[in-house]
Amino acid sequence: MEVNAQHYDDIIIGCGKAGKTLAPALVADGRKTALVERSLNMIGGGCINIACIPTKTMVASANIANTVRKSAAYGVQSNTPTVNLAEVIQRKRAVVQGMREMNLHNLETALGHELIIGTARFVAPKTIAVTTTEGNNRLLTAERFFINTGTRPLIPSIPGLTEAGFLTSESIMELEHLPEHLIVLGSGYIGLEFAQMFRRFGSGVTVIGQNEQILSQQDPDIAIAVQRLLEKDGIEFLLKAKVLRVDRTGNETILQTQVGDREISLQGSHLLVAVGRAPNTESLNLAAAGVATDTRGFIQVSDRLETNIPGIWALGDINGGPQYTHISLDDYRTIKANLIDGGDRSTRDRLVPSCLFIDPELAHVGLTETEAQQQGYAIRVAKVDASAVPRARTLGQTDGLLKAIVDADTGRILGCSLLCHEAGEVISTVQMVMQAQMPYTVLRDGILTHPTMTEGLNILFSKL
Ligand SMILES: Cc1cc2nc3c(=O)[nH]c(=O)nc-3n(C[C@H](O)[C@H](O)[C@H](O)COP(=O)(O)OP(=O)(O)OC[C@H]3O[C@@H](n4cnc5c(N)ncnc54)[C@H](O)[C@@H]3O)c2cc1C
Numbered sequence: 001m002e003v004n005a006q007h008y009d010d011i012i013i014g015c016g017k018a019g020k021t022l023a024p025a026l027v028a029d030g031r032k033t034a035l036v037e038r039s040l041n042m043i044g045g046g047c048i049n050i051a052c053i054p055t056k057t058m059v060a061s062a063n064i065a066n067t068v069r070k071s072a073a074y075g076v077q078s079n080t081p082t083v084n085l086a087e088v089i090q091r092k093r094a095v096v097q098g099m100r101e102m103n104l105h106n107l108e109t110a111l112g113h114e115l116i117i118g119t120a121r122f123v124a125p126k127t128i129a130v131t132t133t134e135g136n137n138r139l140l141t142a143e144r145f146f147i148n149t150g151t152r153p154l155i156p157s158i159p160g161l162t163e164a165g166f167l168t169s170e171s172i173m174e175l176e177h178l179p180e181h182l183i184v185l186g187s188g189y190i191g192l193e194f195a196q197m198f199r200r201f202g203s204g205v206t207v208i209g210q211n212e213q214i215l216s217q218q219d220p221d222i223a224i225a226v227q228r229l230l231e232k233d234g235i236e237f238l239l240k241a242k243v244l245r246v247d248r249t250g251n252e253t254i255l256q257t258q259v260g261d262r263e264i265s266l267q268g269s270h271l272l273v274a275v276g277r278a279p280n281t282e283s284l285n286l287a288a289a290g291v292a293t294d295t296r297g298f299i300q301v302s303d304r305l306e307t308n309i310p311g312i313w314a315l316g317d318i319n320g321g322p323q324y325t326h327i328s329l330d331d332y333r334t335i336k337a338n339l340i341d342g343g344d345r346s347t348r349d350r351l352v353p354s355c356l357f358i359d360p361e362l363a364h365v366g367l368t369e370t371e372a373q374q375q376g377y378a379i380r381v382a383k384v385d386a387s388a389v390p391r392a393r394t395l396g397q398t399d400g401l402l403k404a405i406v407d408a409d410t411g412r413i414l415g416c417s418l419l420c421h422e423a424g425e426v427i428s429t430v431q432m433v434m435q436a437q438m439p440y441t442v443l444r445d446g447i448l449t450h451p452t453m454t455e456g457l458n459i460l461f462s463k464l
Pocket residue numbers: 013014015016017018019036037038039042043044045046047050051052053055056118119120121148149150151169190280283284315316317318322323324325326328357
């Protein structure tokens with residue numbers, strides 16, 4: 001049943017990191033604001049419910065299992081660990097639920113009844129219809145719209161895949177029994193984090209990649225170092241492989257693959273598909289609003305995140321930028337600066353840090369060596385094994401590689417990749433030096449606490 005349209009100053013569609021942070025800021029700015037989120041189970045967005053937080057909670061369990069398994073090397077005797085996946089999942093659910101409740105409380109406090117649970121679709125420019133879970137329709141209009149609807153797993157069209165069945169990053173985190181042998185299709189972020197996690201829980205794991213190199217955006221030396229340490233964990237890789245067909249027979253999923261001119265058949269108890277993300281744009285009926293998308297369906301935006309339609313902005317993964325929660329948060333900062341604080345902030349030239357949460361972690365900021373060369377910089381490259389860092393030795397965490405790319409003319413750091421214990425923390429120090437536009441010598445000569453992993457930066461930059 002349709003009712004008369006309700007009018008708002010601002011409507012946010014999707015409760016991702018950007019949307020949930022922007023809503024209270026708009027309210028505080030005196031705007032009559034509604035936030036439309038399609039599911040109560042997704043309050044707070046993908047990050048806390050089905051992505052970063054649940055995965056990192058489960059990675060913590062996997063790392064505990066690994067520590068126990070290796071304890072004898074530290075002089076501590078223990079039994080071989082037994083992983084109860086149902087309890088790991090229970091712990092994950094508790095962490096997620098706690099964060100979702102906190103987000104719900106914050107949003108209800110800021111928005112009251114203007115937090116609307118339902119799926120939004122445009123029916124006219126600046127007008128949406130919201131279908132609630134009970135099937136009711138509400139018409140809402142607003143002067144300004146902010147789209148923050150995120151992504152979902154991309155499912156490739158491979159013969160037999162749908163019929164055979166498969167796991168995604170969401171369903172794999174609801175498994176209560178350990179897969180005997182997990183095949184992971186995709187050698188990117190999601191594929192590698194789950195591959196190591198399930199290997200450490202006790203599953204056999206094979207990763208299939210379509211390129212010769214895993215982590216295709218990284219430099220080859222870094223990607224190879226990651227592959228080697230995952231192989232040390234017992235993970236197998238089948239690279240440069242194209243999956244021709246998937247079948248399910250009894251308890252086995254069988255993948256027919258082509259590697260060069262050879263056909264290789266692979267069997268596993270479970271298959272995880274992790275080959276990228278598709279944008280949640282179809283259900284929005286963007287055509288009714290005239291909002292333009294790219295060929296993959298992501299919304300096209302300016303460097304101020306405005307779409308081709310004045311008064312409609314797109315934030316987070318949906319705008320085709322880097323897919324990280326901290327980037328979605330930065331999109332919020334851009335909108336706040338320009339629309340609330342009267343500033344002039346753009347997304348151009350922002351530094352994008354990232355961390356792949358395997359153990360040891362791979363953190364990156366700025367340009368890779370390949371990118372720096374392609375952009376025509378004269379560069380100097382520093383590299384050092386993680387084993388050179390005293391803290392790594394005390395911890396028995398000596399696998400890894402530290403690498404920095406420096407502009408030979410200015411001494412400024414162009415990029416850095418750290419594959420080492422606590423890399424995700426250490427990279428922030430490098431990022432701050434880059435942001436302050438200081439020369440690399442600050443990290444070479446600065447007094448850093450001994451013995452810490454950050455002290456490794458003294459060692460790395462003294463190689464130049
Ligand atoms: C398994 C996994 C692990 C990850 N780990 C990390 C990590 O460790 N660190 C990191 O930085 N990033 C990580 N990411 C990426 C990160 O999760 C995303 O970049 C981030 O969640 C993007 O948030 P967003 O603001 O774009 O929106 P999202 O968080 O995707 O939220 C979009 C919201 O919109 C809602 N919605 C969609 N369509 C509609 C509609 N029509 N009407 C109403 N509501 C709608 C959805 O229900 C959802 O709640 C991970 C991703 C995955 C999949």
